[in-house]
Amino acid sequence: MTRSSDRRGFLKLAAGASTASLAAACGWDGGNALRPGLLDISRLNDWVGEKILFSGTRLARTYSPAERSAQLPSYFISADMPLLENPHRWRLRVDGLVRQPLELSLDELTRMPRVTYTVKHHCVEGWSAIATWHGVPVSAMVERCQPLAAAKYIRFVSFDSDYSNGWDMASALHPQTILAYGMNDNALPAAHGAPLRLYSPTKLGYKMTKYLVSMTFTDKRPGGYWEDQGYPWFAGI
Amino acid sequence: MITSGLQIYQAYARFGNRGAPPFPSPFDGAQFPAWSRLGGWLAGALNWHFALMWPLVTVGLLYLGYLVGSGEWRALLFRPRDVRGAFEMTRYYLRLRKDHPPQGKHNPLQKLAYTSIYLFGALAVLTGLSIYKPVQFAWLTALFGGFQAARYWHFWIVWIFVAFTIVHVILVFTVDPASLRAMLTGRYRGRFPSHD
Numbered sequence: 001m002t003r004s005s006d007r008r009g010f011l012k013l014a015a016g017a018s019t020a021s022l023a024a025a026c027g028w029d030g031g032n033a034l035r036p037g038l039l040d041i042s043r044l045n046d047w048v049g050e051k052i053l054f055s056g057t058r059l060a061r062t063y064s065p066a067e068r069s070a071q072l073p074s075y076f077i078s079a080d081m082p083l084l085e086n087p088h089r090w091r092l093r094v095d096g097l098v099r100q101p102l103e104l105s106l107d108e109l110t111r112m113p114r115v116t117y118t119v120k121h122h123c124v125e126g127w128s129a130i131a132t133w134h135g136v137p138v139s140a141m142v143e144r145c146q147p148l149a150a151a152k153y154i155r156f157v158s159f160d161s162d163y164s165n166g167w168d169m170a171s172a173l174h175p176q177t178i179l180a181y182g183m184n185d186n187a188l189p190a191a192h193g194a195p196l197r198l199y200s201p202t203k204l205g206y207k208m209t210k211y212l213v214s215m216t217f218t219d220k221r222p223g224g225y226w227e228d229q230g231y232p233w234f235a236g237i
Numbered sequence: 238m239i240t241s242g243l244q245i246y247q248a249y250a251r252f253g254n255r256g257a258p259p260f261p262s263p264f265d266g267a268q269f270p271a272w273s274r275l276g277g278w279l280a281g282a283l284n285w286h287f288a289l290m291w292p293l294v295t296v297g298l299l300y301l302g303y304l305v306g307s308g309e310w311r312a313l314l315f316r317p318r319d320v321r322g323a324f325e326m327t328r329y330y331l332r333l334r335k336d337h338p339p340q341g342k343h344n345p346l347q348k349l350a351y352t353s354i355y356l357f358g359a360l361a362v363l364t365g366l367s368i369y370k371p372v373q374f375a376w377l378t379a380l381f382g383g384f385q386a387a388r389y390w391h392f393w394i395v396w397i398f399v400a401f402t403i404v405h406v407i408l409v410f411t412v413d414p415a416s417l418r419a420m421l422t423g424r425y426r427g428r429f430p431s432h433d
Binding site for chain 1: 246248254255256257266269275276277278279280281282283285287289291307369370371372373375385409
């Protein structure tokens with residue numbers, strides 16, 4: 001081996017290494033060339049998560065109320081905390097591809113089947129916290145509104161600006177997916193989405209729409225506030 | 238994987254449940270420099286991380302398959318009978334022994350390093366899976382001590398890889414720079430110095 005070919009090899013290697021570090025520099029998200037490809041792979045990962053890894057019957061571990069975390073952060077996207085002017089007028093609208101569209105008050109929701117559990121909340125940021133939630137299983141709502149066979153997704157819409165989420169039917173029908181109106185044995189606080197929010201220990205926090213106003217059954221995959229900005233759509237854990 | 242991982246870490250730069258004391262870590266609350274982070278923001282980093290996991294696992298499995306299929310694993314796997322040789326080799330490096338102990342393709346300390354880096358690779362993937370799907374793989378997450386502990390191990394394994402790579406490449410330049418090309422092309426012309 002000659003000295004110059006040695007040097008050439010080293011230069012080639014250095015070129016490769018600097019391309020990689022250039023990619024890392026300035027927080028490159030793939031640019032216009034690679035970003036669509038990364039999003040395609042994210043959709044593939046959604047498919048793997050939904051069709052292969054997710055189980056409709058496997059339950060997330062539950063904890064005792066004594067294990068609750070001292071704090072559970074929450075957020076809203078509006079400038080101020082979304083509050084109802086007249087809580088008594090609030091209704092949950094259930095519509096779309098259903099035989100029986102519904103408009104339910106909080107009173108009516110509390111008279112429906114109730115599930116209570118203490119579970120771990122997983123945020124996409126990497127933090128976790130344990131809290132107790134109670135509310136109506138989405139599966140009970142599905143029994144009541146009777147979706148058509150064509151309904152494959154549910155779009156959950158809030159009164160927190162344009163925050164919304166789209167869910168696949170299997171995740172929505174999971175026994176631990178609930179429309180929660182209570183947290184830690186009390187009524188749901190405004191900071192956590194009063195009067196009603198979606199909750200499930202099998203999803204990342206951003207999939208659990210707070211400040212609910214409607215759930216719409218649809219045959220087209222609905223986007224969502226974070227999902228449309230590039231966060232994984234399925235977000236099942 | 239590492240650079241996008243550092244960007245992901247940035248979103249919650251500590252370990253432990255909310256409201257609970259954090260696990261001891263010198264990187265608690267650390268902000269890594271922008272040049273070391275890939276993805277721009279959390280969503281971009283997640284998309285890189287969850288795209289690159291496929292080639293990482295694929296190449297890892299192909300390489301493992303090759304090692305087993307070709308019998309090359311014999312030259313790399315550290316086995317109980319290498320313990321004594323590892324001891325002698327350490328003595329040689331510490332200059333407590335003058336002559337280089339006889340060896341095959343790799344000396345016992347190299348075998349120990351290569352075997353453990355493969356185990357760490359497997360652990361990196363498994364801890365990753367346990368924090369990617371902590372409900373579907375709850376048993377795996379529990380094995381690592383829970384979600385936050387699994388994050389903790391997943392993060393620490395990175396520094397083992399970084400340290401290994403630095404030492405590995407320094408040794409390449411110390412012993413035989415030409416083998417750096419052999420690592421990338423799989424070809425080596427001539428005779429490897431340590432085999433004489």
